[in-house]
Amino acid sequence: MLEVLSSSGSYRVEAVGTVAEAIESALQASAGAAFVLADATVVSLHPDAFRQAVDPSRLFVIEASEEAKSYSSLEPIIESLIQAGIKRNSTLIVVGGGVLQDIGCFIASVLFRGIAWSLVPSTLLAQCDSCIGSKSSINVGRFKNQLGTFHAPKQVYLVFDLLRTLPHDEIRSGMGEIIKLHLVAGENELARLKTHLAHYAETGEGLGQLVWDALRIKKAFIEQDEFDTGKRNLLNYGHTFGHAYESATQYGIPHGIAVSLGISTATFFSEQLALAPAGAADAIDELLKPWYQPYESVLCGADREAVFAAMKLDKKNTGAAVTCILTRGPGLMEKVALDANAQVADLLAQYYKRIAASAG
Ligand SMILES: NC(=O)c1ccc[n+]([C@@H]2O[C@H](COP(=O)([O-])OP(=O)(O)OC[C@H]3O[C@@H](n4cnc5c(N)ncnc54)[C@H](O)[C@@H]3O)[C@@H](O)[C@H]2O)c1
Structure with a gap:
């Protein structure tokens, strides 16, 4: 376990055994209603973990790519979240690699001037590095990581088992x-x-x-x-x-x-x-x-x-x-x-x- 201090309060990074456990823990710890943004590959590899725990109307599945984390790709995601009823006291649970983290952290930091979010990093890069540090980075056109915010998560859940399926x-x-x-x-x-x-x-x-x-x-x-x-x-x-x-x-x-x-x-x-x-x-x-x-x-x-x-x-x-x-x-x-x-x-x-x- 690791406790990370940030200006908006400290947050914990803890290891849990499975994706299902991570999602359950994140849902239980969520203030208000929880909405899940998840990497399409992770959802396809762990369909039961998502099906059993997450209301399908609150699950948003995204194919990870640099295009997906571009400024122009964010509007439809934000619109869908608002349509699905996300509110200022809701929590956004993000499951995926650095791309999903950048999208989720950025949206959580600007939606209603900031909502709570938690993270289940699913790639080695996201687990070893990007999951702490509060940064979001969004591409603009062909320019990488030009927009960004600092917005600390409430909690990070490490599932080392996720690394087994990584290319x-x-x-x-x-x-x-x-x-x-x-x-x-x-x-x-x-x-x-x-x-x-x-x-x-x-x-x-x-x-x-x-x-x-x-x-x-x-x-x-x-x-x-x-x-x-x-x-x-x-x-x-x-x-x-x-x-x-x-x-x-x-x-x-x-x-x-x-x-x-x-x-x-x-x-x-x-x-x-x-x-x-x-x-x-x-x-x-x-x-x-x-x-x-x-x-x-x-x-x-x-x-x-x-x-x-x-x-x-x-x-x-x-x-x-x-x-x-x-x-x-x-x-x-x-x-x-x-x-x-x-x-x-x-x-x-x-x-x-x-x-x-x-x-x-
Ligand atoms: N915000 C930050 O602090 C920060 C820091 C470093 C990098 N980044 C950004 O992170 C991005 C790169 O992130 P990344 O390297 O995690 O890659 P990624 O999120 O693009 O994922 C890489 C691939 O792995 C797949 N994948 C994810 N989890 C998987 C799993 N458990 N099993 C099998 N496949 C899985 C994804 O679908 C995708 O195809 C870059 O855009 C980079 O700029 C952000």
């Missing part, structure tokens, strides 16, 4: 965020991570432990800087590049895998700019490559100009510089403003050569 790419994707959190935390956490990853590689077990470790690391950052104005920025390590890779491939690279490739790029940039010591990029790639490897060729096929253009549009930028999180080593991340033309364009061209050589 391997979704495990790879979650691992990207798990590894990022450990790298940002420091040498000790990184050493512990390597032990746990070796155990997972050997036995296929231990994802739950990795999730709890990642959440404990993230908790320390978000409790100190809930609204992302300082220390929490460091959790964006790999994200300026990762978001650009997602956008330039029309989301052909899952989010956490794009983050892994982004961390690889950020470390290469750091070494080239003499922030990180020689060999840092090779060491990071050794750790990350098993998780991003199938997507190296996808990145090589992405138009470098489109990546560069997306980086220049990143919402963290102020003025003409490209702002990204670079590193001096594990636990030593820092925010750096790079000159787009003089630094980013050239280093990105060099990174493309490196990843093309690695892809073979």
